[in-house]
Amino acid sequence: MNTLLSIDKRNAVLTRMAELLEQEREALKAINQQDLANYNGEDLAMEKRLLVDDAKVDGMILSVQQLASQEDPVGQIRYEFTHDNGMRISNKTAAFGTILIIYESRPDVTVEAGGIAFKSGNKILLKGGKESLLSNQKIVSLWHQALAENGVSTDWVEYLNYDRVQTQAFLEKPTQRVDLIVPRGGEKLIEFTKKHASCPVIVSGRGNNFLYINADADLDKAMNIIINGKTSNISVCNALDKVLIDVNLPNWQSFANELVTKLKSYNVTVLGDEAIANATQIPTIENDLIWYEEFLDYKIVIGTVNSNQEAIEMINKYCGGHSASIITEDKTIAQEFMENIDASSVYHNASTRFTDGGQFGLGGELAISTDKLHQRGPIGLQHLVTNKWYIYGEGQVR
Structure with missing residues (x-):
């Protein structure tokens, strides 16, 4: 196990x-x-995640600068107690040790996730996808340069250039100690990791995010938020996939028609339940299984509900536990919705596209967890720690 580096040393590496x-x-x-030239281009979302342009580089730089400026997440006191016998007991945050991150096609993760793991005192093993190999190797060489120039061993950041068979073998019988695994990617990657891993896994689950338009909604807000949630970036887990409209909304049919027209102007494929299809002449969904799907594409499903309770039940049944939003001017109804939806992030009159470590002020994220242990939602610097008890005595025995 690597000895914990001083916070000054960790920050110096990040700044460099x-x-x-x-x-x-x-x-x-x-x-x-x-x-990009080597990629076959069969998956539009994958290709968008693979691209490194000036905006992506700016984002990478900002994320390590933000990390360098944040306080040390290690050694924070969470609890203190003095025993009757005079022993002082405290519980403090501690580094995990070694964290393995498995991800697909996103070179920016090599910077952001690597930086979050390193700042929180952990050694990082990066297992990127074959499609981004050259970009990842270049970024890892920069990590090694930053470490070496600060007199720090380069094995704090290690790249695992493994194929699927080698990855499976490593998960089942790691050749070095691994304390935590974080898979970032599609459901197949997550299932594969959970099936073969021999240590704890934080699941960065699927999106399949819902938006509910309540009877008291401001329809201009609803329209803008839906268009943003669906079209601003289709390749991310916080994009919007499903819309539910309360049939108690006055003139809901005319709003549904406006919404369909607007979505189609962005080349979004729109499907509906029977009521929506009848009102707007769009194709009807084939069966209810589509409500479980995350699209990562220019595609959306619109349905109707008769009450707030029905909306809550439907979202809890089908959503991925990621993000859900209610559009309403009634704050009491909004609060009730938010308290009863079983998701990591719940919104009132805002786009699900904000579920993101950077947007939540965490300075980036390692993943967005849809698990409830040990952290839910965006996992930032302060969550990538475990804890440890410190007991100070003067010879006490029990």
Whole structure:
């Protein structure tokens, strides 16, 4: 196990990494173009996640700069108690040790997740996808340069260039100690990791996010929030997939028609339940299984409900436990909805696209957990720690 580095040393490495990303910006973009040229292009969402352009590099730099400026998540006192016999007992945050991150196609994760794990005192094993290999190797070489220039061993950040068979073998019988695994990607990757892992796994689950338009909704807000949630970025887990309209909404049919027209103008494929299909002449869904699906595409399903309770029950049945939003001007109804929806992040009159560590002020995220242990929602710096008890005595025996 690596000895915990001082916070000054960790911050110095992060600050240097930000400088190196700026310095090597053009080289990184050029190498990424090779990855893009090698990619067969069969998955639009994957291709968007793979691209490294100036905006992505800016994001990478910002994330390590933000991390360097945040306080140390390790050694924070969570609880203190003095025993009757005079012993002082405290519970403090502690690093996990070694964290393995398995992800697909996103070179920015090599920076962001690597930085969060390192800042929280952990060694990181990065297992990226083959489609982003050249970009990832370039970024890892920058990590190694930042570490070496600060007199820190380069094995704090290690890249595992493994195929599926090698990855499975490593998960089942790790050749080095691994304390926590975080898979970031589709359901197949998550299932594969959970099936084969021999240590705890934090599940960064699917999206399949819902938005409910209550009878007291402001329809301009509803329209803007739906268009943003569905079309601003289709390749992310916080994108919107399902809309439920309360049939007690006055003139709901005319709003449904406006919404369908607007979505189609963005080339979104729109499907509906029977009531929506009858009101708007869009195709009807084939069966209810589609309500479980996360699309990661220009596709949306619109349905109707008769009450707030029905909306809550439907969302809890089908959503991925990620994000859900209610559009209403009634704050009491909004609060009741938010308290009863079983998801990591619940919204009132806002887009689900904000479920993100950076947007929540965490300075980026390692993943967005749909598990309830040990942390739910965006996992930031302060969540990537375990805890440890410190007991100070003077010879006490029990």
